[in-house]
Amino acid sequence: MSDFKNKNILVIGGSRGIGAAIVKRFASEGAAVKFTYTASVDAAKALADKTGAEAIHSDAKDLKALVQTVRDAGPVDVLVVNAGVVMFGDPLELDAAEVERMIDLNIKAPYFAAVEAARTMPDGGRILVIGSVNADRVPFTGLAAYGMTKSALQGMARGLARDFGHRSITVNIIQPGPTDTDMNPADGPMTELMHSVMALKQHGTADEVAGLAAYLASKEARGITGAMHTIDGGFGA
Template sequence: MGMDDRGQPRGQLAGAVALVTGGSRGIGAAIARHLGQAGADVAITYNTSAEQAAKVVAEVSALGVRSVAVRAPATERGAVDAAVLEAAADLGGLDILVNNAGIARYGPVAETSDEDIDDIIDVNIRAVFTGTRAALGVLRDGGRVITIGSNLADRVTSPGLALYSMSKSALVGFTKGLAHDLGPRRITANLVQPGSTDTDMNPASSPDAAEQLATSVLGHYGTADDIAATVVHLAGPGGAHITGTVLTIDGGQNT
């Protein structure tokens, strides 16, 4: 991305404002950086890692765009909603919402605690729904809502995934319904479903990496940049006529 004669960033998203929930690390941080590289001003939310969030903000700001971080523990009801409004106020509106924040809880159904159920539902479902609802009051017409799910919503290949997969499956119905609601405003709604992606949550060096890769057509983990590139495409001009769609970025694991 270069600069124009006025020293402003050029790119397909120049002038746009984006918010990425859970943007302090992993896939969320990569999305924030890619959006900044495309010219967007970027806000991120984080839970506990203020230092890591500040690092991402510095990296994005170094691209010549504005960037801020807002603390928003997704397990606290209303926190993400308030963060959406704060970010929009700080950066002057909102054009792109990326619902990225999520957690995982694994284990047999019989051994799953009520606390685990509540946490998964609050972060992976409720915060996505209510955060999006809050964003609709500030999201400009022609904007984008992009949610990050998981390919485990479509194909569950191992025991211990029922709770997590259930929460990610809910995002499919949410996205399709949201697309109908927002169509009259030319706002698109899409779901990106990563497969095995090399992050600190699921490193390619993990003990079960070989088991995960056994179903991969390409034979290797994806990267956070792979997911971020898809998000930028959906957020840009190329995504203007894509809505209500699920894009699975998993190296063919679900093929």
């Protein structure tokens, strides 16, 4: 594939896990990739050295800083917003400030990043946001706030798809299920519980999610917008 040769890609939250796999995938296909990171300094440096991508220190929950980062990145052909946080627990006991932080990172950051990128994005650009299958299905207790934040992305994508459609800019949500990363390892303590509700009794991989991102950013996907793309091993089946 050569869709991305000389294309400018910005990945918000790209130093580890799914974000890092997306950085590697686009870089391997000739794109000029920039990615942000917050705390994972060593991982970001190693990824930049390996791929030739540019690492940018920027905290996605600081909305003013995030908007400035997107602006400074210049016109991008593809924006991928991967930064997010998972919090679960009894809603009667969750700290309200932490829930607000999750809302800032999981909802506000994707919205403002997408809007800012669209200001200078060339016609035919792509906006991708990494959501979660929990936007559609919440089979366990303690996930109400998290599921809420991921469901909000669906309305955002549908609306922005119409707002930017006249410029042929597509907006799509990728909804992974259990994916083997350091945040949700395939041999983690909740693996058996998660696999019990899946059609395929296995975690997905970050590379598989990156492959879906590459397809949705490609020329072949120019007619796909305002849609949710679930890659979850049948978690929501």
